[in-house]
Amino acid sequence: YRPDFLFSFYYRYMIPQAVLDLAPRGALNLHGSLLPRYRGRAPVNWVLVNGERETGVSLHTMVAKPDAGGLVDQEPVPVAFEDTAFTLFRKLEAAATKLLDRSLPLLLENRAPSRPLDLTAGTYFGGRKPQDGRIDWTWDAARIYDLIRAVTHPYPGAFTEWGGGPLYIWWALPVEGPCAEPGSVTAVTRDGIVVACGRGALRLITIQKGRDPELPACALARLEGIEEGTRLGPTGDQR
Known part of the structure; x- marks a missing residue:
């Protein structure tokens, strides 16, 4: 079985390259931050820990390095003073729906953009305990x-x-x-x-x-x- 596309939504593990290669039209991940900032694990929590006032969701192609593939689209989300990780996650869910409604037709028509991420301008965070x-x-x-x-x-x-x-x-x-x-x-x-x-x-x-x-x-x-x-x-x- 060879799917046209492969999507990863908040999957916790790295997907092997052999699996990514199964989708000839692209393997894409939805990440809970405005990449290249907050690459890595637990972006919703880290954004709040660091007192950020804006975050968002990013759709990008998957490569061997985490959250490093070409950026297809982003949707920003303001962070309110009273937001918790739970309420912010709900906001990101709504933003993800908006982003996918906009991006999926472009992907199907082979018109979706993809621009390289400047990882030197970003940040990376590990998991939390x-x-x-x-x-x-x-x-x-x-x-x-x-x-x-x-x-x-x-x-x-x-x-x-x-x-x-x-x-x-x-x-x-x-x-x-x-x-x-x-x-x-x-x-x-x-x-x-x-x-x-x-x-x-x-x-x-x-x-x-x-x-x-x-x-x-x-x-x-x-x-x-x-x-x-x-x-x-x-x-x-x-x-």
């Missing part, structure tokens, strides 16, 4: 927020340490706060737990201690005795 979600409280609040939204549900989550184990932070927002040691709790209100960062502060909204149920941050603070002066991070539950 659960431990990559560890929070460093010396970072700016905005950077920590970007990490949280990049790995919140359905991904493994951003986390810090508390009480001898992980404290997962499923949602939070950067806020203004008093100058204090990074990782120190500066306030506990019904709106959440405010934690000092290297610059600014973060209001924790939904959190989870280990494998316990997720709770509003204020509720878990009452249960666990988290209060002003509590330290989160490698130092644990110091006060």
Whole structure:
């Protein structure tokens, strides 16, 4: 069997050249970034981790090197401040539909463009692991927020340490706060737990201690005795 075209949509593995060669009219991949930026693995997550304001989808020919073949088409997507990896992926799905509606007829008519990618102008990122979600409280609040939204549900989550184990932070927002040691709790209100960062502060909204149920941050603070002066991070539950 020799298909006219071969398409790869978010397939995790490299396809052997012998398989690519089966499609005489082209083997094409849909990648979740604006190539040549964010070549490689987990582009949706990396875009958010790095605080980008725009991404998109790219249709390109497949070659032996990952995400390096000729570019057929792209569709940009704005990244909103409140986007998570899940909501951004949904936006990219819609953009992919638009791109394919535009490109497939051109491919069938042999009129689709293909321009070389300048890989020297791009970036490449590898896969992510659960431990990559560890929070460093010396970072700016905005950077920590970007990490949280990049790995919140359905991904493994951003986390810090508390009480001898992980404290997962499923949602939070950067806020203004008093100058204090990074990782120190500066306030506990019904709106959440405010934690000092290297610059600014973060209001924790939904959190989870280990494998316990997720709770509003204020509720878990009452249960666990988290209060002003509590330290989160490698130092644990110091006060």
